[in-house]
Amino acid sequence: MEISFLGTGGGRFTTLFQKRYTGGIRVDGLDNYIHIDPGPGALLLSNKTGLTPVLLNAVVLSHAHPDHYTxxxxxxxxxxxxxTRDRGVLLSSRSGVECVDGFGPVISRYHRNMAGDVKVLDDDVSVELKNNVLIKSFRVKHSDPSSCGVVIGTPDGDIGYTGDTTYFSDLPNKLRGVRVLIMNVTRPLNSDITYHLSTNEAIRLISKVEPELAIMTHFGYNMLESGVEEQASVVEGETGVNTIAARDFMKVKVEEEIRITKKQSKILDFKSNL
Ligand SMILES: [Zn+2]
Ligand SMILES: [Zn+2]
Structure with missing residues (x-):
């Protein structure tokens, strides 16, 4: 499987100023093309980086905040x-398809009807895609009460994604056994905030899950100011787990080995023109 980061920004100000891009994450492989949390820029950046969006067979929405759903x-x-085709599955938090405590619905009825299938995410909801790839969701704790994270099960091992959440005692159990753990770490060390992971909480989570690779992403403004590479090396030092701060357009190949490409290739010209 190949994971592509079409953005590593999160939170209101990083998103508004596009300090990092906010196009979400693509997970492709074994004839599956999955787009997770397509925030502002997702369509544009998919096209600009050659990740053809018409190939998608699954779109995943973790919750109803604009840096995830636009x-x-x-x-x-x-x-x-x-x-024109009745294909693909939309996997959405309940707030994507109906109103939950003032959140949503953020996806129009017209588009919900357009998707080949719609699955509402919750604890232990799973959807089978092609070639033994499975997406399984779990509830997390965020301001949108229907927020979820997902584990993508693949023959090459599991890939976990926390979505936006605060740390809670059952979170490590939901992610147990993943080879790659993608965490939305919005806040730096010693700056815990409700509903989001900080670097301190990332350390707690990684220590319990012990993935082969931990990836920090979805950086808020303060996090970026603190230096995300430094934050990642603190985490790695504390946990002994290989930990990196994601970069826009970084790719991670999950096969027998896990390989990381941080180069920005095609997109460079486009970015320098902005
Ligand atoms: Zn967010
Ligand atoms: Zn959020």
């Missing part, structure tokens, strides 16, 4: 070839 509808259009 491009969901555009990608449902891509997945269904502008609504």
């Amino acid at each position: 491009d969901v509808e555009a990608l449902i259009e891509a997945m269904t070839k502008a609504g």
Whole structure:
């Protein structure tokens, strides 16, 4: 499987100023093309980096905040070839498809009907894709009470994604056994905040899950100011687990070995033109 980061920014200010991109994460492999949390720029950046969005067979929305949901509808259009094919599955938090405590619905009825299938994420909801790839969700603790994280089970091992959440005692159990752990670490060391992971909480989580590779992403403004590479090396020092701060357009190949490419290739020209 190949993981591509179409953005590593998170939170209101990083998103508003596009200090890091916010296009979400693509997980591709074994004839599956999965887009997780397509925030602002997801459609544009998919096209610009050659991650053809019309190939998608799954769009995943973890919760109803705009840095996660703004491009969901555009990608449902891509997945269904502008609504001409009855294909693909939308996996969405309840707040994507109905109102939950004032959150959502953020996906129009028109687009929900357009997707080949719609699955509402919750604890232990799983959806089978092609070639023994499985997406399984679990509830997390964030301001949108229906927020979820996911584990993508693949023949090459499991890939975990926390979504936006605070640390809670059952979180490590949900992610137990993953080879790669992607965490939305919005806040730096010693700056815990409700509903989000800080570097301190990332350390707690990684120590319990012990993945082969831990990836920090979804950086808020303060986190970026603190230096995300430094934050990642503190985490690695404390946990002994190989930990990196994601970069925009970074790719991680999960095969027998796990390989990381941090180079920005095709997108460079585009970025320097902005
Ligand atoms: Zn977020
Ligand atoms: Zn959020």
